[in-house]
Amino acid sequence: MFRALLLAPPGAGKGTQGERLAERHGVPHLATGDLLRDHVARGTDLGVAAKAAMDGGGLVPDALVIDMILERIGGSEPLKDFLLDGFPRTLRQARAAFEWGSLMGRTFDAVIMLQVPEEELVRRLVERGRQSGRSDDSADVIRNRLQVYEENTAPLIGFYEERGILLRIDGTGSVDEITERIEQSLSPLLEV
Numbered sequence: 112m113f114r115a116l117l118l119a120p121p122g123a124g125k126g127t128q129g130e131r132l133a134e135r136h137g138v139p140h141l142a143t144g145d146l147l148r149d150h151v152a153r154g155t156d157l158g159v160a161a162k163a164a165m166d167g168g169g170l171v172p173d174a175l176v177i178d179m180i181l182e183r184i185g186g187s188e189p190l191k192d193f194l195l196d197g198f199p200r201t202l203r204q205a206r207a208a209f210e211w212g213s214l215m216g217r218t219f220d221a222v223i224m225l226q227v228p229e230e231e232l233v234r235r236l237v238e239r240g241r242q243s244g245r246s247d248d249s250a251d252v253i254r255n256r257l258q259v260y261e262e263n264t265a266p267l268i269g270f271y272e273e274r275g276i277l278l279r280i281d282g283t284g285s286v287d288e289i290t291e292r293i294e295q296s297l298s299p300l301l302e303v
């Protein structure tokens with residue numbers, strides 16, 4: 112029904128909202144962090160290559176992530192619809208996705224950007240670290256991930272704004288409220 116991506120800093124709720132939206136719209140939810148953690152757990156070549164960057168809160172090299180995701184959405188039967196979560200995360204990834212999309216007639220319809228103040232992000236991530244024990248949810252790694260987001264991922268805001276597909280959503284409040292806000296901003300795009 113649509114091709115969209117979630118663009119937001121760590122802790123903004125990409126995973127939670129991604130799962131809900133994908134289910135509501137019946138599209139696959141492809142979260143690069145989850146896919147990469149699965150590779151690490153299985154000890155694949157990609158997992159071995161990705162682990163150190165992930166543990167330190169840095170980015171996995173573009174070429175590896177681009178191959179992984181384009182294989183997933185491209186493959187032998189390219190997906191028509193999908194919700195991407197955590198990709199693209201650099202301008203190089205965004206350009207690769209755009210080139211692929213233009214070639215395949217599958218450019219993105221909407222970019223859902225969740226906006227949450229930094230203190231709130233840190234609070235949520237520290238809490239998640241306590242509960243889930245995710246290895247990159249510790250105080251110093253969290254700071255690094257937020258900085259990596261500002262430097263590498265925030266420039267994508269302009270890239271998608273220029274293309275007229277950026278939806279800015281207030282990412283504070285209850286999970287339900289945020290889902291509703293996203294649905295309201297998406298609906299005009301989905302009706303077309």
Ligand code: ADP
Binds near residue numbers: 147164200256
């Ligand atoms: P968060 O958004 O909370 O940082 P993710 O689960 O999306 O969590 O990502 C976890 C880690 O996986 C990132 O810190 C990074 O090391 C790696 N990663 C995920 N997506 C990408 C990507 N598109 N490019 C490079 N590295 C990525």
